[in-house]
Amino acid sequence: MKYIDEYRDPQSTRKYAEAIAQLVTRPWTIMEVCGGQTHSIVRFGIQDLLPDEIELVHGPGCPVCVTPVDMVDKAIEIASYSDVIFCSFGDMMRVPGSKSDLTRVRARGGDLRAVYTPLDAVKIAAANPQKQVVFFAVGFETTAPANAMAVYLAKKQGLKNFSVLVSHVLVPPAMKAILSSPDNTVQGFLAAGHVCTVMGTHAYTSLADTYHVPIVVTGFEPLDILQGIYMCVRQLEDGSATVENQYERAVQDDGNTQAQDLIEKVFRVIPRKWRGIGTIPESGWALSDEYSSFDAQQRFKLAEAATEEHTECLSGKVLQGLKKPADCPAFGVTCTPENPLGATMVSGEGACAAYYRYRKERVV
């Protein structure tokens, strides 16, 4: 299939792997930030193509994985109300809260609808004025423009029965937290291409300068990832630390400025809790004052509740590149995609789920 096959071409892939092997003179640890990149790396065996000196560690860029358990519990509580139609992307439906998940609410008669876009939830609200319609607005900068547009349109249409449960997270503050940690081992990053399609590359310049770390904005296919690794290793071997753009076919330095303007209007930056990691300063979005009447947490007066991760689970360390799924004694034993104990097994983009699906026989 054009535009996919050409980025999975085995001959070109091998050429890049050979070029990396010729370039490298010492060990380097590189983090791919996005769960989609992790998925490709594990699925296509990219680590196995690389010289022993290059270690890839997996980052926190799986939106489903990092949505906190207490936020899932809030979604479950709202979805259980008889006058609510609860709308969500399909992959949030199976994510376990502390006691249940959204699919079980649906099995008990709750009106839950998997939608492809938050704009569908706005249409559902317009068609069902007697019901409260709530959309679960999770994700990184990538999903924020559509979520912001949904709230903007709901306000413009005067919809009083639409609200959003917001759990948005931002990538650069998470990279900063990883780099600031005394345990950090990451020496170079493959930044998430689709995030930069929206936000551009400027946010990464100060990170590269401050922490003297190369950051290569990278796509998601095998050839993208190998080219991104090549560019990153080239910088590491040179001793340079700049932001480079491997994903030029989709990312411009300024990003999508119209989307950024809309995000700035509808959201404000807040500290956000990340599942498995904890609270990271300035790492999330909540609704701005102008749009706060669309906040489902306020509308349903939800109380904050403390939740804890399973004691066996190392997903916080996996999300920060400090451990690999195979380091966890529970991997594939007591923790599986059907019975996930932690953040990185709950979504197909999570590192533990990707290893379970593609490499289980090699790591168990």
Ligand code: SF4
């Ligand atoms: S295998 Fe399961 S328990 Fe272990 S780190 Fe991954 S999600 Fe946590």
